[in-house]
Amino acid sequence: MNRKIGYTDEPLGDIEVIADFLPPPAALALREEGVKVTLALSRKSVDFFKSEATKHSTQYQRMIRRLLDAYVDAQPGNQRGTGGAKRPPRKRAGPQG
DSSP: OOOOOOOOOOOOOSOOOOOOOOOOGGGGGOOOOOOOOOOOOOHHHHHHHHHHHHHTTSOHHHHHHHHHHHHHHTSTTOOSOSSOOOOOOOOOOSOOO
16 A cells, blocks of 8 residues: 555646536525435534534534535536525415405
8 A cells, every 4th residue: 555656747638627616605604495304424524514604603504505505506407596495485464355
């Protein structure tokens, strides 16, 4: 396992540059409705999101959800659009007629 890695100056071939689609942590603090799932994450990821959530006075789970929504929105051919899942409009109390 202590083999030395030999690097060369060969051309890399066809490389596709992917646009930076990830939002900054502050943009992940928006409130949105979600679906509960069970997911195991790495400790470093959870620690990062907990720290950023504290800075922005929000929940780290909400920030992770917004990050995943941004990834889905950036995929080619995605018909979902921007902003993630929307809540249905609230019914207003008042006179019916």
